[in-house]
Amino acid sequence: MTPLIQVALGGAIGASARYLTGIAAARLLGKGFPWGTLIVNIAGSFLMGVLVIALLQFNGNRYAPLLMTGILGGFTTFSAFSLDAVTLYERGQIGLAATYVAGSVILSIGALFAGLSLARSLT
Template sequence: MMTTLLQVAAGGAVGASCRFLANVGMKALFGAGFPWGTLTVNILGSFLMGLLAVALERRGAMALAPFAMTGVLGGFTTFSAFSLDAVFLLEEGRTLVAVIYMAASVVVSIAALVAGLLLARGMVTVP
């Protein structure tokens, strides 16, 4: 368990560093008027998650998944994990569950972020 945790941590450091560099690079290229860096890592991370999910499985190399998928891509963008989960649900024919998962993930996550902002800004108090 500790070895796997260290693999995830090491991969996460790589992924988060890459996300930071992508954001800096996209901002330098296109300016700060639109979150190009976040959009880029979400799309690229999801694409790479698809490639890795199949490649690691076909090669019998799922032992690399904690480092590569959970660590590197999870540190790069958690959107890739969300995308993989959603597609797996769809592939399993669980369309309603997939739609609920996708809608809840987006709507509830944004609502939670707003709640956190309001709480941190002192605009809402918790009883």
């Protein structure tokens, strides 16, 4: 199976799991807080950590497109963000890791506000 097909298949599985997790969280915990998003971000980051080590230990890098980019990428891109931040930190690039985290959060929220503003101005 080509890497692109692995990513596409995994993305469908991950996105479906994210959707179902959101529904379950809303039913179990209520809709007043984004529990589903919090749960998938934490679970996805945990699973990314497990997969990085497992794939290295068992020479399973050929499954990375399906499992990491596809399933976890469809489940939550926060897991990829978390891995990138920790990788920078573990390389000793602590300042760069902090800049990446702060920049990602601040710029992403800022971009969301900009998108809202643009879309509202057009309607």
